[in-house]
Amino acid sequence: MINQLAAIDLHISIASETLFTIYGIAITNAVVTGLLGLVIAFGILWYAASKVRRGKYNRFVGLVQWVFEGLLKSVYDIIPDKKLAKKIAPLAITIFFFVLINYWLSILPGLDSIVYHGIPVIRSLAADLNFTLAIAIITMVTAQIYAIKYLTALGNAHRYFRNPIKDPIGSFEGILELVGEVSRGSALALRLFGNAFAGEVLLIVIAVLTSYFSSVVLPFFMAFELFIGLIQAYVFFALTLIFTSLAVTSHGDSPTDHSPAPKAQSAGS
Amino acid sequence: MVPIISNFATSTPDQGGLFAALGIDWKMLILQIVAFLLLVWLMGKFVYPWLMKSVDERQAGIEAAIKAANEAKATALHTEAQVEKLLAKARLDASDIVATAKLESAAALTASEEKARKRSDQIIADAQAEINKEVIAAKSALHNETIDLIALATEKVVGKTISAKLDNELITDTLKAIK
Numbered sequence: 001m002i003n004q005l006a007a008i009d010l011h012i013s014i015a016s017e018t019l020f021t022i023y024g025i026a027i028t029n030a031v032v033t034g035l036l037g038l039v040i041a042f043g044i045l046w047y048a049a050s051k052v053r054r055g056k057y058n059r060f061v062g063l064v065q066w067v068f069e070g071l072l073k074s075v076y077d078i079i080p081d082k083k084l085a086k087k088i089a090p091l092a093i094t095i096f097f098f099v100l101i102n103y104w105l106s107i108l109p110g111l112d113s114i115v116y117h118g119i120p121v122i123r124s125l126a127a128d129l130n131f132t133l134a135i136a137i138i139t140m141v142t143a144q145i146y147a148i149k150y151l152t153a154l155g156n157a158h159r160y161f162r163n164p165i166k167d168p169i170g171s172f173e174g175i176l177e178l179v180g181e182v183s184r185g186s187a188l189a190l191r192l193f194g195n196a197f198a199g200e201v202l203l204i205v206i207a208v209l210t211s212y213f214s215s216v217v218l219p220f221f222m223a224f225e226l227f228i229g230l231i232q233a234y235v236f237f238a239l240t241l242i243f244t245s246l247a248v249t250s251h252g253d254s255p256t257d258h259s260p261a262p263k264a265q266s267a268g269s
Numbered sequence: 270m271v272p273i274i275s276n277f278a279t280s281t282p283d284q285g286g287l288f289a290a291l292g293i294d295w296k297m298l299i300l301q302i303v304a305f306l307l308l309v310w311l312m313g314k315f316v317y318p319w320l321m322k323s324v325d326e327r328q329a330g331i332e333a334a335i336k337a338a339n340e341a342k343a344t345a346l347h348t349e350a351q352v353e354k355l356l357a358k359a360r361l362d363a364s365d366i367v368a369t370a371k372l373e374s375a376a377a378l379t380a381s382e383e384k385a386r387k388r389s390d391q392i393i394a395d396a397q398a399e400i401n402k403e404v405i406a407a408k409s410a411l412h413n414e415t416i417d418l419i420a421l422a423t424e425k426v427v428g429k430t431i432s433a434k435l436d437n438e439l440i441t442d443t444l445k446a447i448k
Contacts, residue, residue, distance in 0.1 A: 015292020025296055034301075038308060045312060049319040068320045069327075089321075090313035098308065129291050134301040 010208060012201055016128040017119045034125030037102035045097060071096055071237065078241040081248070084146065088244050091142060095135055096237035099192065102126045103229030106200050107222040126196035126232070129189065136189035139240045140181065147247035156247075188239055195232050199225045 016030035048064035051057065057065075071093050079085040106124035114121045125131045147156040160178040164171035203221055210217040427439070 013292075014290065025300065026294060028292075028297070031297070031301075038304070042308065042311065042316075045316045045320075049316040052323045053319045065320065065323065069324050072321070072324055086321075090317050091309050093317065094305075094309045094312045098305070129293055130297045131301050131305075133293065134298055134305055137298075138302060138305060 010204060011120060012204065014129075014197065016123055016130070019116055019119055019121065028128065029119060029121055029123040030125050030128030030131065033105050033108075033122050034102060034128070034131060037098065037105050037125055040105075041094075041098050041101045044101075068093065074238065075241060078238065079245050084150075084244070084248060088142070088146070088241065091138070092237050092240045095139070095240055096233045099126060099135070099236050100229055100233035102131075103196055103199075103232060104226060106196060106229075107203065107225050124196050124200060126192055126229075127200050129193045132189040132193040132196075135236070136185045139188060139243060140185040142240075143243045143247040146244055150248040184239075184243060188236065188243075192232055192236055195228060199228060 016028035018026040018028050019032060020027050044064060048061045048068075051061040052065065072089060075085045075089045075092060076082065079088060102125040105122070106127060108122050110122050144156070147159075151159070158174075160174045160181075162170040162174045203218065203225065206221050207214045207218055427435075
């Protein structure tokens, strides 16, 4: 059995693979699938929005609207400041839909079997570290922008840099906070990448191991992947909101003071 | 399993460090950041406003419905209280009316009884007076008739028609004879 497994030549690569180049920019299989995901995500939401605008509802529009409303409610629940919540909602909700659809594209039939010059054409964008890192950077930078807006640049810097002579514990806490920001961002990127990549590998391995029975066994794993994709998209969405909410929360003099920034209201208005 | 490990091994940092092994391409990273921000902008411009508007409208509708329901509930409670109040007042008024009616009917009964009694007394008195009159008339008629009968009888006895003159003479003769 182990010998048979060893004989199987699975094509697994951590990095997405270049299909062709345009003006020196490598177009990878993940980018191609990502473009498809982008078209689907934008198409679905634009279709739903146009139907809503015309007041023509159907079950699909109702489903999209229901999901959107649920996400919006989550935004308002996590970020009590309504103005900030409304500003951050487009980013967080786009992350949810885009990650969800791209994650779900990993279960498309043809994964690892449709090849172009020996390279699989289909690869989920969520299984490309460039993408996960890109949205993690966007999330962390957005959180910092709102932190500066709500706490001022100096107030935000004070979260990380404090006078070690006057406040040695606070200074250490600031360093931890800085390390925390980096680790939050990288964890955000690596969590999604790890799950999506592992999901794809799992599907390929199951398909190879089950051979002719794969058409019976794979649907269960595909359903599992759909569920994991939903969870991962929601986790990314929720963490985006939580990090933003944490960034605009001022830490007062007291260690237990985690009250929202007093300037937040005035800055928001 | 060896080929799998070999595949992974081909992506190890020997071709350009850890980032290259993980597939991180800075140009692609920037491109994807820009593309995603563009998508967020497009969504924020052309998609979300309509969906948010519909959510807000629905929320407003729900809030209005809740408000209307609360108002209706308050109105119902108020109306119920008013109805209860009116019913209590009506009951009070009804009992007052019943009591007044009872008093009035008792008074009317008493008055009608008194009136009837007076009327019956009057009728009795009138009947008594009529009877008395008739008795007197009858007596008078009987008296006259008796006198007439006496006169007739006397005529038969005397053999003369009794007249006032003869009568006086008889009376005078009788009186003389007695003397």
